[in-house]
Amino acid sequence: MGYTVGEVAKLAGVSVRTLHHYDEIGLLGPSERSGAGYRIYTDDDFLTLQQVLFFRELGFALEDIRRLMHDPGFDRAEALRLQHRMLADKATQLMKMMDAVERTLDGIEKGTPMAKDDMFGVFGEFDPKEYEAEARERWGETDAYKESARRTRGYSKDDWARFKAESEKINAGTAALMDSGVPAVDPRAMDLAEAARLQIDHWF
Amino acid sequence: MGYTVGEVAKLAGVSVRTLHHYDEIGLLGPSERSGAGYRIYTDDDFLTLQQVLFFRELGFALEDIRRLMHDPGFDRAEALRLQHRMLADKATQLMKMMDAVERTLDGIEKGTPMAKDDMFGVFGEFDPKEYEAEARERWGETDAYKESARRTRGYSKDDWARFKAESEKINAGTAALMDSGVPAVDPRAMDLAEAARLQIDHWF
DNA sequence: TATTGACCCTCACGTTACGTCAGGGTTTAT
DNA sequence: ATAAACCCTGACGTAACGTGAGGGTCAATA
Numbered sequence: 001m002g003y004t005v006g007e008v009a010k011l012a013g014v015s016v017r018t019l020h021h022y023d024e025i026g027l028l029g030p031s032e033r034s035g036a037g038y039r040i041y042t043d044d045d046f047l048t049l050q051q052v053l054f055f056r057e058l059g060f061a062l063e064d065i066r067r068l069m070h071d072p073g074f075d076r077a078e079a080l081r082l083q084h085r086m087l088a089d090k091a092t093q094l095m096k097m098m099d100a101v102e103r104t105l106d107g108i109e110k111g112t113p114m115a116k117d118d119m120f121g122v123f124g125e126f127d128p129k130e131y132e133a134e135a136r137e138r139w140g141e142t143d144a145y146k147e148s149a150r151r152t153r154g155y156s157k158d159d160w161a162r163f164k165a166e167s168e169k170i171n172a173g174t175a176a177l178m179d180s181g182v183p184a185v186d187p188r189a190m191d192l193a194e195a196a197r198l199q200i201d202h203w204f
Numbered sequence: 205m206g207y208t209v210g211e212v213a214k215l216a217g218v219s220v221r222t223l224h225h226y227d228e229i230g231l232l233g234p235s236e237r238s239g240a241g242y243r244i245y246t247d248d249d250f251l252t253l254q255q256v257l258f259f260r261e262l263g264f265a266l267e268d269i270r271r272l273m274h275d276p277g278f279d280r281a282e283a284l285r286l287q288h289r290m291l292a293d294k295a296t297q298l299m300k301m302m303d304a305v306e307r308t309l310d311g312i313e314k315g316t317p318m319a320k321d322d323m324f325g326v327f328g329e330f331d332p333k334e335y336e337a338e339a340r341e342r343w344g345e346t347d348a349y350k351e352s353a354r355r356t357r358g359y360s361k362d363d364w365a366r367f368k369a370e371s372e373k374i375n376a377g378t379a380a381l382m383d384s385g386v387p388a389v390d391p392r393a394m395d396l397a398e399a400a401r402l403q404i405d406h407w408f
Numbered sequence: 409t410a411t412t413g414a415c416c417c418t419c420a421c422g423t424t425a426c427g428t429c430a431g432g433g434t435t436t437a438t
Numbered sequence: 439a440t441a442a443a444c445c446c447t448g449a450c451g452t453a454a455c456g457t458g459a460g461g462g463t464c465a466a467t468a
Contacts, residue, residue, distance in 0.1 A: 006415065012324045016416090021455055030440055032417055050308065050323050057327070062454070077312055084305045091298045094291050097261065101288045108281055113247060119254050120216045133301070173286070180381065210444065220445090224425055240434055242445055266425070 002032060002040035012049055027066045028052055049074065054083045058090065059128040086128075093126045206236060216253055231270045232256055251280065256344035258287045263332040290332075292395065297330045 009016045022028040023039065026050055032040035041049075048069070055065045068074060100122040107114045213220045226232040227243065232252055236244035245253075252273070261267045272278060304326040311318045 004416075007270055011320050015455080017455060017457080020418090034416095034463095036416075037418090046320055046323060047308075053324070053327055054305070067222050074232070074324075077309060080305050080309050080312075084302055085303065087298050087302045091302075094295045094298065097258070097296075098288055098291045101258070101284050101291065102249075104290075105281060105284050107282075108300045114253075116215045119250060120257070123217045123257055136451085202449090208445075219426080221426060221428080224447090229425090238445095240445075285445090287437095368417080 002042055003029075003041050003046075004031075005041070008041045008046070009047070012046075012053065014053070022062070025062060025066065026184075027062055028182065051076065051079055051083070056078075058083065058086050059126070061128075064128075065192075090126055091124070096122045206234075206246050206252075209234075209243050209245070212245045212250070216250075216257065216286065226256065226266070229266060231266055231273075255283055255287070258284075258291075262287065263292050263330070265332075267311070268332075293329055297326070300326045310330070336385065 003011070005016050005019050009019055018040070019028075023030070028045070030039035031042045031045055034040055051069065052065055055068070056062070060068075068079075100119065104114055104119065106112075207215075209220050209223050213223055223232075223243070227234070232249070234243040235249055238244055250384045255273065256269055259272070260266070264272075272283075304323065308318055308323065310316075
């Protein structure tokens, strides 16, 4: 009725060593052990592991994850909602990075180099510690909260709008572009055409 | 006319130690040194650093980045186009994860647990090594390429469509939702309301 | 029932990508 | 000219595993 490390590892897409490690550091141990000392993971352990992996994907340190999840007030549903918001933020950041890539390409093609802070403004904007601080500081006052939220999300409204537009193009224009054999100079066109091979064929 | 480590570090949002490290391992050294041995970075070095950071963000090992960028065939514009595609793929993955979070929440609320492979199918789908392999293997045949591309992108068409829909809601409904004080049970509503405080107020 | 191959266990040392002093020059601003 | 603010090169510390080493366990099979 339980799962062995190997089974869990395969299902979750992590290594056995990773599960051993999480056990060692007290982050996530199996609920049971067999007579021979084998780790036996329950269904419940799967949910916990999933959450650990979400937090990890979001850049949390394992130690921080452990502290979070061992807190008496911890609640899975709440954690999932936080994770959902963080994933959205991270996606927003990636779109900003795509934007920066496009602008850099423009600069290279036109010979007009970008401003330095513009080149890097997109990095390091997603700091998991900020979310920990969010929890820790308990800025309950609605004003301080709104401030912080606006700062974190930043230009997101614009970004999401742009992304919407991009998606639209992709959904509508894929076939047309591919068939017309448009010369792929625009990165978006490159995406659409899945033309990576052309770009990197001679590396290595 | 150049920049010191500290200046570069501040502009790029990395630590001085990181730049020292990149110099040590031969990934990215300054083009010049001052009389006293100070590292002097040029404008060109900034572009290189930006690319390094993009690759790093995408999960490449520094050693792999070094090999890539030192290849005689390496071209910045081409790299940027590859990065653009990878960023799009990564964004797609994040959206799948958001979806998985929503489904997990549904399962918890309705008491109907998710299938295990469904829970984790979303992890580890983005493997930077795949892209290295892409370059290395040179599957020039268009058929094999199309196959691989389709596998990598997967359900992206649906995902992007859904994401478009979400964005639409966000752009249209933010104020309305916040004003009406809708009870935040739906994660999307939570996002819209920026109601993280409610979720995590009692952690710590 | 004996064996073999696929797992599992616990050390324990190796690796990557930096963080963090330590000890000592350099540059700039007052 | 003297402190504050940087810069340099070691060199050891840390996080999150990877990678065997040496040795039990389990399920199928001969």
